Amino acid sequence: MITQVTSFSRNGMSDWIVQRVSAYILATYTVLLVGIMLLQGEITYSSWQALFSQTWMQVMTLLTILATCAHAWIGMWTIGTDYIREHYFGAGADGIRLVYQVGCVLLLVVYVIWTVKILWGNG
Amino acid sequence: MQNDNRPINVNPSDLLAFAWPITALTSITHRVSGVILFAGIAFGLYALEKSLASEEGFEAIRGIMNSPFGMFVTWALLSALAYHFVAGIKHLVMDFGFGETIESSRLASITTILVSAVLILLAGIWVIQG
Numbered sequence: 685m686i687t688q689v690t691s692f693s694r695n696g697m698s699d700w701i702v703q704r705v706s707a708y709i710l711a712t713y714t715v716l717l718v719g720i721m722l723l724q725g726e727i728t729y730s731s732w733q734a735l736f737s738q739t740w741m742q743v744m745t746l747l748t749i750l751a752t753c754a755h756a757w758i759g760m761w762t763i764g765t766d767y768i769r770e771h772y773f774g775a776g777a778d779g780i781r782l783v784y785q786v787g788c789v790l791l792l793v794v795y796v797i798w799t800v801k802i803l804w805g806n807g
Numbered sequence: 808m809q810n811d812n813r814p815i816n817v818n819p820s821d822l823l824a825f826a827w828p829i830t831a832l833t834s835i836t837h838r839v840s841g842v843i844l845f846a847g848i849a850f851g852l853y854a855l856e857k858s859l860a861s862e863e864g865f866e867a868i869r870g871i872m873n874s875p876f877g878m879f880v881t882w883a884l885l886s887a888l889a890y891h892f893v894a895g896i897k898h899l900v901m902d903f904g905f906g907e908t909i910e911s912s913r914l915a916s917i918t919t920i921l922v923s924a925v926l927i928l929l930a931g932i933w934v935i936q937g
Contacts, residue, residue, distance in 0.1 A: 704902065707895050714892060722933075729858075729865040736859055752848065759841045772819070788845075795848055802856045 703758050706751035713748040742803045749799040753792045760788045833916040837894040840887040847884040873937055882934045889926035894919050 720735065721727060735741055768781040817825075825831075854872070857864040871877040897919050900906060906915035 704899065707899065711892060711895065714888065729862045732865065733859055736855075756841070756845045759838075760845060763838060763842065791845075791849075795852060798852050798856070802852065802859060 699758050702754050706755035709747060709751035710755060713744055713751075716744065736803065745803060746799060749796055753796060756792060757788060761785065764788075828913075829916045829920075830912050833894060833897075833919050836890060840891040840894070843884070843887040844891055847887060850880065850884060869937075872934075878934050882931050885930040885934065886927040889930055890919075890923040893923040893926065 724731060736745070764781050764784050768777055768784055770777040773780050854868050858868045859865075872881050897906070897915050901912075901915070906912045
């Protein structure tokens with residue numbers, strides 16, 4: 685089995701499964717949110733706030749942003765290792781890729797903290 | 808590494824010289840749309856935060872999304888989402904063994920383009936209608 689110390693889960697099969705499971709979660713949330721917005725017709729502040737104050741919606745939203753972390757990390761990691769290589773970026777490619785990967789992780793951490801703050805922060 | 812016939816990496820300037828089969832185009836677009844969404848989440852979270860914070864924030868976000876530039880950004884992000892969604896479904900279908908021959912994968916790519924084109928059009932109508 686090929687292992688990669690910088691992949692999400694240290695082996696490709698596991699990455700593949702995580703990418704699928706997170707994809708199902710993301711697709712479900714997308715259909716759910718778009719469906720609610722379409723079926724509700726006119727969205728008002730009170731209906732919008734009521735929706736996101738329900739526990740199931742908060743859980744789904746947090747689950748979705750966590751799935752986003754796994755999904756986006758695997759995707760961005762794959763893209764980074766495909767394109768940020770010595771052939772294109774010269775001798776400093778490893779350093780650039782490390783900065784890129786750290787940047788991706790930091791942004792995802794910000795997204796999670798931001799989401800928690802939006803859902804459960806005090807207005 | 809002494810073998811001169813070894814496959815080498817191509818330069819970006821060579822990309823235009825390639826034949827781009829439709830399966831390659833749908834694949835690279837899947838990647839590009841994923842990167843757009845990765846950055847686009849920031850817009851979504853900003854809008855969610857403002858719109859839930861107060862009535863004024865909600866109306867402010869509605870105002871931004873009804874401005875020409877806001878409509879365009881919203882539509883562009885919805886389009887990236889629609890395409891990534893459909894191309895992702897294609898992958899999930901392929902996980903079950905469909906679309907693995909050249910002909911069927913071409914058909915799957917064409918289907919991806921057509922279905923996402925319809926969704927992108929509908930997203931445009933949705934955005935314009937507010």
